[in-house]
Amino acid sequence: MALSDSESVRLFRSSAPYINAHRGKTFVIMFGGEAIESENFAKIIQDIALLNSLGVKLVIVHGARPQIEKRLAIHNKASRFKDGIRVTDKETLECVKDAAGSLRSQIEALLTMGLPNSPMHGSQIRVCSGNLVVAKPYGVQDGVDFENTGVVRRIDVQGLNDHLDDGSIVLLSPMGYSPTGEVFNxxxxDVATKAAIALKADKIITFSESDGIFNKSGKLLRTTELNTMKKEVALGNIVAEDTCLTAMLASVEAGVQRAHCVNYKTDGVLLKELFTRDGAGSLVLQNHYEQLRTATIDDVGGILKLIKPLEESGALVKRSRERLEQEIDKFTIIVRDGMIIACAALYLYPEDACGELACVATHHDYRGANRGERLLDEIRKKAILSGLQKVFVLTTVTGHWFLEQGFEEKHIEDLPAGKKEMYNFTRNSKVFMLSLFPN
Structure with a gap:
């Protein structure tokens, strides 16, 4: 169903922060040969082209396993695998080169397409490839000679960056070259992971046959820190495509900040994952040294210590220990090495489908680094789960920050009746409100 003009405007506005955040960043995008055979593949390429036009630096890495299998079948040649790794003899290597070359031409053609009735009209995208991956033989393992099967020895980072800085999309095939002139499958x-690590990429994005990473009960894991994911994998609690999971964990372990997994069969999945708050797949990210969680009664002392300077300055309303103990379950905190460094509370006014964001505080040594944004995002999620439509805040000194987060200045009359009756005219706090489901 087509979007109305107002819906299109709202969608465009809501994506603007993500457009700004991704501009100039480096993404490695990985998909296997199965994705290329999908009916949705042309649309994936269109969305990749859109990312390029928005200023994202892109390296595409494609696989070719099903295409290689087809060529081997034509030649009545049986596939040979050992521990899931293909044994590449000379005849198989010719099929590999044929498949990779054909797929590279297909992808380049799709990225070059600029017909007037296509989404990429006028894009003028440049695609570059070449001998950017230096490889070495996999060798003899358990008595099996893998011949022309190889592993990545080195990525030509300077060559890749030259192309990326020139605005080109870099396309890497599952082939590498040795200084002695050999070609390896x-x-x-492996290519995608080593490229992401070598480039210090901001993201690696993998395409899977499923919607992402699931636990054994069938729940899609939206966002998971690396250590947590590794523990779940070790316990056998994870269901995911092996190639995607391997690339994601290895990349994040080596310093890539974020690794995504999305479904190549879903139209627009790449854009939804990157430009909407909820995303469309699974995300594995670096471990935070700080823990964000709901406060417990044991945290009362730490919160009192955190908010005391702000209470003394008049920035926050004073709270007694007794009151804080009674309301502790309303607080969300960020803890670093056992110390509470930030907090915020959510008070519900369910009859008005509204909530109050209160007692927002960050330790003066830890301001910045988006901690306020992380707290606000968590409060927003809790408010939505509670069935609220909007959140308001009363503040005397931080109004500009809330405006930057999408709040709008309102009047006292806009407050819920219960809060309006308790409004302290002596403080003369300004009212800011955030719609959780903007029009």
């Missing part, structure tokens, strides 16, 4: 996840 590589796994595309």
């Amino acid at each position: 590589l796994s595309h996840e």
Whole structure:
């Protein structure tokens, strides 16, 4: 169903922060040969082209396993695998080169398409590839000679960055070259992982046959820190495509900040994952040294210590220990090395489908680094789960920060009846309100 003009405007506005955040960043995008055979693949390429036009630096790494299998079948050649790794003899290597070359041409053609009735009209995208991956032989393992099967030895980072800085999309095939002139068949996840690590990429994005990473009960894991994911994998609690999971964990372990997994069958999945708050797949990210969680009774002392300077300055309303103990379950905190460094509370006014964001505080040594944004995002999620439509805040000194987060200045009359009766005219706090479901 087509969006109305107002819906299109709202969608465009809501994506603007993500557009600004992604501009100039480096993403490695990885998909296997199965994705290329999907009916949705042309649309994936269109969305990749859109990312390029928005200023994202892109490296695409493709696989070719099903295409290689087809060529081997034509030649009545049986596939040979050992521990899931293809044994690449000379005849198989010719099929690998044929498949990779054909797929590279297909992808380049799709990225070059600029017909007047296509989404990429006028894009003028440049696609570059070449001998940017230096490989070495996998060698003899358990008595099996893998011949022309190889692993990545080195990524030509300077060459990649030259192309990326020139505005080009770099396309890497699952093939590498040695200084002695040999060609090696590589796994595309090895190429993608090593490229992301070498480039210090901001993201690696993997395409899977499923919607992402699931736990054993079938729940899609939206956002998971690396250590938590590794523990779940070790316990056998994870269901995911092996190539995607391997690339994601190895990349994040080596310093890539974020690794995504999305479904190549879903139209617009790449844009939804990158430009909407809820995303569309699974995200594995670096471990935070800080823990964000709901406060417990044991946290009362730490919160009192945190908010005391702000209470003394008049920035926050004073709270007694007794009151804080009674309301502790309303607080969300950020803890670093056992110390509470930030907090915020959510008070519900369910009859008005409204909530109050209160007692927002960050330790003066830890301001910045988006801690306020992390707290606000968590409060927003809790408010939505509670069935609220909007959140308001009363403040005397931080109004500009709330405006930057999407709040709008309102009047006392806009407050819920219960809060309006308790409004302290002596403080003369300004009212700011955030719609959780903007029009």
